[in-house]
Amino acid sequence: QVQLVESGGGLVEAGGSLRLSCAASRRTSDNYAMGWFRQARGKEREFVAAVSRSGGITSYADSVKGRFTISRDNTKNTMYLQMNSLKPEDTAVYYCAASNLPFGVSRSMTNYEYWGQGTQVTVSS
Secondary structure: OOOEEEEOOEEEEOOOOEEEEEEEOOOOOOOOEEEEEEEOOOOOOEEEEEEOOOOOOEEEOOOOOOOEEEEEEOOOOEEEEEEOOOOHHHOEEEEEEEEOOOOOOOOOHHHOOEEOOOEEEEEEO
């Protein structure tokens, strides 16, 4: 019952930073757990980061831990992914996902009911 729209993607140089945003059509506070997934060309979609409904609990894929930061501002119905020290291997379409299923934080695509259309992130070497 929520529409998600990603934005903020683009072309950046290796080592640079980019912040992705995911705007929800309805208030996310106390309703949806959210996460970011990405799919590189020729690869399967993979988990990137997730955040609990309150924003208090986060989870990261090992490949991005220490470089990416997930957060949410429920007053703005928006989730963010701050990406620093970007690498060419981070190049992918990044998808925003949300779920009102009874879990706090999940790394599994199966647990997310709603998905955005994705935003392209390209990191040049």
